[in-house]
Amino acid sequence: MGKRxxxxxxxxxxxxxxxxxxxKGYQVTVLEKNSTFGGRGSVFSAQGFQxxxxxxxxxxxxxxxxxxxxxxxDIKAHLTLKRLDPSYKIWFGEQKEPVAMTSDLQRDSxxxxxxxxxxxxxxxxxxxxAAAKYKVSKNTFIYKPFNTVxxxxxxxxxxxxxxxxxxxxxxxxxxxxxxxxxxxKILQYPLVFLGTSPYKAPAVYxxxxxxxxxxxxxxxxxxxxxxxxxxxxxxxxxxxxxxxDTPVEKILVKEKVVTGVKTTQGQEYIxxxxxxxxxxxxxxxxxxxxxxxxxxxxxxxxxxxxxxGFIIYLGLKKQYDTLVHHNLYFTDKWKESFEAxxxxxxxxxxxxxxxxxxxxxxxxxxxxGCENLFVLVPTSTGLNLDDKTIKAYRDKxxxxxxxxxxxxxLEENIxxxxxxxxHDFASMYNAFKGTALGLAQNLTQTAVFRPKTKSxxxxxxxxxxxxxxxxxxxxxxxxxxxxxxxxxxxxRHGRPLDAYDTKF
Ligand SMILES: Cc1cc2nc3c(=O)[nH]c(=O)nc-3n(C[C@H](O)[C@H](O)[C@H](O)COP(=O)(O)OP(=O)(O)OC[C@H]3O[C@@H](n4cnc5c(N)ncnc54)[C@H](O)[C@@H]3O)c2cc1C
Numbered sequence: 001m002g003k004r005x006x007x008x009x010x011x012x013x014x015x016x017x018x019x020x021x022x023x024k025g026y027q028v029t030v031l032e033k034n035s036t037f038g039g040r041g042s043v044f045s046a047q048g049f050q051x052x053x054x055x056x057x058x059x060x061x062x063x064x065x066x067x068x069x070x071x072x073x074d075i076k077a078h079l080t081l082k083r084l085d086p087s088y089k090i091w092f093g094e095q096k097e098p099v100a101m102t103s104d105l106q107r108d109s110x111x112x113x114x115x116x117x118x119x120x121x122x123x124x125x126x127x128x129x130a131a132a133k134y135k136v137s138k139n140t141f142i143y144k145p146f147n148t149v150x151x152x153x154x155x156x157x158x159x160x161x162x163x164x165x166x167x168x169x170x171x172x173x174x175x176x177x178x179x180x181x182x183x184x185k186i187l188q189y190p191l192v193f194l195g196t197s198p199y200k201a202p203a204v205y206x207x208x209x210x211x212x213x214x215x216x217x218x219x220x221x222x223x224x225x226x227x228x229x230x231x232x233x234x235x236x237x238x239x240x241x242x243x244x245d246t247p248v249e250k251i252l253v254k255e256k257v258v259t260g261v262k263t264t265q266g267q268e269y270i271x272x273x274x275x276x277x278x279x280x281x282x283x284x285x286x287x288x289x290x291x292x293x294x295x296x297x298x299x300x301x302x303x304x305x306x307x308x309g310f311i312i313y314l315g316l317k318k319q320y321d322t323l324v325h326h327n328l329y330f331t332d333k334w335k336e337s338f339e340a341x342x343x344x345x346x347x348x349x350x351x352x353x354x355x356x357x358x359x360x361x362x363x364x365x366x367x368x369g370c371e372n373l374f375v376l377v378p379t380s381t382g383l384n385l386d387d388k389t390i391k392a393y394r395d396k397x398x399x400x401x402x403x404x405x406x407x408x409x410l411e412e413n414i415x416x417x418x419x420x421x422x423h424d425f426a427s428m429y430n431a432f433k434g435t436a437l438g439l440a441q442n443l444t445q446t447a448v449f450r451p452k453t454k455s456x457x458x459x460x461x462x463x464x465x466x467x468x469x470x471x472x473x474x475x476x477x478x479x480x481x482x483x484x485x486x487x488x489x490x491x492r493h494g495r496p497l498d499a500y501d502t503k504f
Contacts, residue, residue, distance in 0.1 A: 007464075
């Protein structure tokens with residue numbers, strides 16, 4: 001009989017670690033507070049519309065493929081991926097005409113050159129460096145458990161640190177290559193995927209531009225939910241047990257060794273190993289007794305959190321030709337807009353925002369002739385919004401959107417609407433101060449500085465997901481699961497806690 005494992009939470013990290021362990025004979029039970037799987041990757045349907053609640057960009061297809069290969073599944077049997085063309089369209093505060101980016105450098109270079117003649121020479125060098133950073137990082141850095149600072153000083157990682165500009169400011173790094181403010185914005189925006197600001201992130205993250213410009217943007221037909229459905233299906237096939245509507249109230253510990261968990265219904269589940277996929281802060285501060293916590297209240301208060309979000313899910317009885325699948329608006333108050341998110345606690349006055357229209361690619365997510373919109377305004381965390389403020393901000397956002405993206409009659413064509421704010425992130429996922437993504441991925445919260453996947457206080461207690469290594473995003477959570485798996489199974493079976501594993 002394999003060891004008993006309890007996983008708290010069925011987000012990307014919870015599902016993918018459940019599969020890895022179940023395939024090696026561990027008896028895995030996932031306890032989830034909500035009534036379904038997916039966590040931030042949940043989905044809901046209303047009036048014929050299907051809304052992915054969180055992730056909408058399928059990036060880093062190589063990381064997904066690698067995970068599915070590891071677990072012996074053919075990704076093509078589970079997901080039908082479509083490469084988006086254009087990848088996305090951007091509107092700017094300072095000019096009327098939007099630009100469409102394609103992740104095809106030859107086509108994109110026409111746009112770059114129109115803003116700054118001759119800039120492609122520099123952008124090519126910048127992207128070559130970004131590609132090299134991605135390659136080196138993937139093969140060493142992001143699959144590392146970061147037990148100690150010594151993880152920083154193997155040969156390949158030292159190469160990364162010394163050959164490239166890695167820890168200088170991302171913003172300054174870009175300024176070195178491009179001058180035009182619009183081009184700088186285009187190169188800086190992917191940092192929102194990491195929940196940080198270009199003014200606070202390290203230059204190593206220029207690798208995001210390789211992902212964006214050279215690897216392409218994909219969409220799994222049927223919605224991002226298909227990724228989570230696939231993981232759930234594979235977990236069930238491998239014998240993982242799921243208990244939904246089962247919030248964990250306490251992690252049980254005896255003499256510094258984990259013994260199981262207790263749910264809010266008073267039920268105790270005995271386990272040899274507990275993995276928490278719930279937010280790190282929630283796990284530490286609410287599920288563990290004080291002597292078993294690794295971090296103090298002061299530690300958490302001093303963390304930089306990724307933004308929260310003001311999200312409007314809209315079902316429209318009309319389609320709009322100006323929109324593509326991914327649409328972005330970049331404000332002309334660029335630096336101030338990041339300060340409003342990271343340095344103040346208020347709704348941003350002049351925000352950049354994102355509109356996803358998956359019905360442009362996928363007829364199954366909206367009734368015929370209708371449009372499915374996901375409008376996301378990143379905001380600061382810790383907001384306490386009353387109904388009047390929410391209504392006013394919703395009106396302001398939709399009015400701006402109508403004018404900017406040329407959507408006449410937008411408000412009159414709404415047939416379904418739901419608003420989701422930081423308060424909902426906190427109540428639905430136990431997210432600290434309503435953060436949408438977790439701990440921001442700035443220099444002091446990356447790699448060895450990020451809370452670890454293994455507790456230093458309690459034996460056999462592990463953490464998986466966006467708040468631990470390597471970080472934010474669905475592909476990163478799949479890697480997080482591999483790190484946890486190797487810590488648990490690798491140690492027991494003499495496998496090296498090495499970086500990129502090609503065998504399972
Ligand atoms: C709006 C938004 C847009 C995003 N866009 C993208 C994108 O385009 N591409 C991308 O790759 N990523 C995106 N992300 C990030 C990505 O969705 C997350 O990084 C990832 O899904 C987080 O997974 P996780 O494993 O950390 O678990 P989570 O999704 O955080 O799940 C944790 C689970 O634990 C459960 N839980 C919490 N407390 C308890 C408890 N006490 N007992 C039992 N269960 C509990 C929660 O209910 C939840 O189901 C986005 C996220 C959001 C919110």
